[in-house]
Amino acid sequence: MTAAAATAAPAPFVATRNACKLCTPLGACLALAGIEGARTILHGSQGCATYIRRYMISHFKEPVDIASSNFSESATIFGGRDNLRAGLANVTRQYQPGVIGIATTCLAETIGEDVRMYLHELRSEQAPDGVPLPPIVHVATPSYCGTHAEGFAATLRALVEQLAESGPRGEHVNVFAGMFSPADLRYLKEILADFQLPATLLPDYSDTLDGPTWDEYQLIPRGGTPLEAVRRTAQARASIEFSGVRNIEASASHWLCEHHGIPPFRPPLPIGVSATDSLFGTLEVLSGRDTPERHTAERGRLIDSLVDGHKYLFDRRAVVFGEEDLVTGIVGLLCELGVRPVLCATGGESGRLRAAIESVAPQQAAAIQVHQATDFAELEELAGDLRPDLLIGNSKGYWLARRLKVPLVRIGFPIHDRVGGARLLHVGYRGAQQLADRIINTLLEAVQEASDEGYAYL
Numbered sequence: 432m433t434a435a436a437a438t439a440a441p442a443p444f445v446a447t448r449n450a451c452k453l454c455t456p457l458g459a460c461l462a463l464a465g466i467e468g469a470r471t472i473l474h475g476s477q478g479c480a481t482y483i484r485r486y487m488i489s490h491f492k493e494p495v496d497i498a499s500s501n502f503s504e505s506a507t508i509f510g511g512r513d514n515l516r517a518g519l520a521n522v523t524r525q526y527q528p529g530v531i532g533i534a535t536t537c538l539a540e541t542i543g544e545d546v547r548m549y550l551h552e553l554r555s556e557q558a559p560d561g562v563p564l565p566p567i568v569h570v571a572t573p574s575y576c577g578t579h580a581e582g583f584a585a586t587l588r589a590l591v592e593q594l595a596e597s598g599p600r601g602e603h604v605n606v607f608a609g610m611f612s613p614a615d616l617r618y619l620k621e622i623l624a625d626f627q628l629p630a631t632l633l634p635d636y637s638d639t640l641d642g643p644t645w646d647e648y649q650l651i652p653r654g655g656t657p658l659e660a661v662r663r664t665a666q667a668r669a670s671i672e673f674s675g676v677r678n679i680e681a682s683a684s685h686w687l688c689e690h691h692g693i694p695p696f697r698p699p700l701p702i703g704v705s706a707t708d709s710l711f712g713t714l715e716v717l718s719g720r721d722t723p724e725r726h727t728a729e730r731g732r733l734i735d736s737l738v739d740g741h742k743y744l745f746d747r748r749a750v751v752f753g754e755e756d757l758v759t760g761i762v763g764l765l766c767e768l769g770v771r772p773v774l775c776a777t778g779g780e781s782g783r784l785r786a787a788i789e790s791v792a793p794q795q796a797a798a799i800q801v802h803q804a805t806d807f808a809e810l811e812e813l814a815g816d817l818r819p820d821l822l823i824g825n826s827k828g829y830w831l832a833r834r835l836k837v838p839l840v841r842i843g844f845p846i847h848d849r850v851g852g853a854r855l856l857h858v859g860y861r862g863a864q865q866l867a868d869r870i871i872n873t874l875l876e877a878v879q880e881a882s883d884e885g886y887a888y889l
């Protein structure tokens with residue numbers, strides 16, 4: 432490196448080019464899709480609803496309806512009170528939802544829409560425009576200061592803040608899921624059932640976004656966390672909310688602890704062996720039962736397969752990108768596999784990613800480059816110099832992988848250039864097994880493709 436290069440100032444920021452994150456109300460739409468009978472209205476511009484629908488449909492391959500209060504020029508100048516009122520009446524008439532979630536878009540937030548006041552006025556009317564409204568939950572989701580993961584977490588908090596009701600303490604526990612796949616949610620429910628632990632999983636879009644074929648069109652897909660169960664989150668015995676990068680003080684479990692005395696348990700996101708052990712340890716404490724044998728056996732098979740696969744994985748170099756909690760979980764898994772995460776990148780700006788990575792990979796963290804507020808243009812510049820063997824992240828990394836000629840293991844959301852995004856497992860021993868197999872096979876395939884002679888016996 433020349434002296435001039437060593438002292439060169441970083442290039443001035445020009446613009447974000449393909450941000451390594453998604454829009455905040457998208458996270459709200461995803462969380463609300465996991466509430467039984469819910470319908471979402473985006474308060475703001477119509478294009479935001481179109482973009483979010485397109486992303487969710489291409490990933491889940493299911494119909495997704497998202498209403499919009501559809502700002503015009505006049506609503507942008509004079510406010511969207513009338514649009515919201517008309518939107519609420521239309522959605523109630525058309526869908527007869529059990530609950531309506533309202534998430535704001537950048538435009539509504541920028542002009543300072545006071546949705547809380549609008550709702551206060553509407554509720555005092557009982558039946559605006561002659562239509563009795565269902566319960567309504569409002570969440571502020573300005574995308575210019577957040578990510579889809581933050582919108583998701585803010586919606587869980589809004590749901591309990593605005594719907595939970597005091598009452599006699601029950602036997603159930605609240606389980607606040609992360610941005611998991613429908614397959615992850617189904618597996619988590621299976622684990623909770625095996626511990627015989629009555630639980631409210633919030634949200635639960637395992638059926639609404641990954642359902643069977645229908646005999647006739649359903650305006651609102653069946654499934655989701657029942658509204659009554661959301662109300663009873665304030666009567667639970669405990670809450671489990673996975674820790675990671677999210678701001679605990681802004682979390683649903685923190686609010687329930689502060690306002691209703693529900694003790695929170697915060698194991699790490701259960702990706703990889705060690706993090707999953709923490710979840711099972713928490714479930715043992717809460718249920719008073721040992722881990723059921725079939726899960727112990729599953730763990731044993733996983734460890735055996737990691738020993739088998741170690742020779743293919745040791746010292747391989749990986750770039751991990753995407754939503755901060757998922758990146759952290761994957762780094763933990765990679766270190767267990769013997770893979771070196773050389774670069775972790777996210778579009779989030781929590782400021783907590785470095786610390787989270789240090790907590791899951793204390794020995795490797797110093798050698799890992801961690802970049803937040805990243806876009807894919809910057810990621811390409813950074814990753815190219817690091818000579819990675821593979822990339823791990825969502826489909827937005829496809830062009831990066833193509834240009835670097837490095838294979839991409841697709842995880843998380845969105846996956847819109849493959850089928851099966853909804854069926855990918857990430858969590859638990861089973862999820863770690865599937866991820867490890869996919870990572871090993873991807874590397875083996877890359878070696879075979881690059882070999883002049885080819886080899887087939889491994």
Ligand code: SF4
Nearest residue numbers: 454479482536537574
């Ligand atoms: S304007 Fe804001 S809310 Fe709308 S799609 Fe863009 S980032 Fe999302």
